[in-house]
Amino acid sequence: MPGLLQLAMLVVGRDLKLALRHWDQAIQPLIFFVVVTTLFPLAISPELAELRRISAGVVWVAAMLASLLALESLFRTDVEDGTMEQWTLAGQPLSLMLLSKTITHWLLAGLPIVLMSPIVGTALGMPQSAWGALAGSLALGTGCLSVLGAIGTALTVAVRRGNVLLALLVLPLEMPVLIFGARAVDLSMHGEPVAGPLNLLAAMLLLFLSLGPFAMASAMRISVEN
């Protein structure tokens, strides 16, 4: 019997290996994020002063949609090829295994966006002083989005063409994350303290991380019944 940490490493390792074999799919969220944020200057105005006003919102909405884009395939292939069924029968905590998959989702669809965000922010006229708040809020926020999204995906994975349902289910729940995330960036661009919204994001992340895995596991057990 592997220990809990070994089990988590096993799942993360397997998913990263699978992502590497399909790297063209794995980098989709990052490409989406970069492309969408670059479209705004083209559509609105190349004037930096004008872009600066909306930059926080643009970056955050793009990050949110990029995270949603990668959710679709999070559990689907495992459920379809029977792997998920085997996992529920492995006599191991399913919640931990699904949390490990969620962490991999964040490593692939969250972390690259966090790392890329200062560059994208600069392109939208964000001052360098806001980089910290931008990357920090995105790091905490995309974590929240991954966990919330994974719960939604576990619920809808058995539904045929469940993408629309997933978006309807998950996006409203993600609103607070978006509001506090974009607010933190906005505050920092105006030179005001950002501890408030960042602390709230961190609290949300801790709450989701502690309760989310159990919700995922219960939802997944229902999903594999069919």
Place this chain on the structure above:
Amino acid sequence: MLDVSDLHLWRGDRHLLKGVSFSLRAGELLQIVGPNGVGKTSLLRCIAGLLPVESGDIRWCNKLLASSRDAFHQQLAYLAHVNALKTDLTALENLHYAVSLRRKITTQETREMLTRLQVAECSDLPVRAMSAGQKRRVAIARILLTQAKLWVLDEPITNLDVAGIQLFERCMAEHLDGGGLVVTAAHQLLLQGRDNVRTLELH
């Protein structure tokens, strides 16, 4: 060891299982037979704990399944219609990730098992490139490597050739001799003429 009593199951409006009862001791094989759609797969999924039991009970070592789920699952190997193989991973990788969830396993051990099932040449091939029969053999290798006491197998010999069926029968006989239990649904009866082999017909 495995006792099923008065199991009923409804799927939508259909009353699928109407009071199924049997008990299975160590070293026994139970084959579930019946026409398509009669509920063989559903019965196996109930036993494996994938479907919740609506009425009746299933006991493993005199304990209700619902109350000792993880302990039961650690002694269970389940083979479904689908092989539960990742098509982008090789046979070795697939087996490594599947079996490591339950116990430590070396590459050497995995290779030996693949050799025994006569798919050694596929060890380092991505599963995508294998034939249906070869995939089934790799899936059977997973069942064997799991070293579980109870095997629940849904149509295990699908896609296997004659030699493959014989090979699989030998593996099953060995498992039974070692005190294992097997519940299977198959259209073709396996290990006929052997002691401790029973059939259960569903209507």
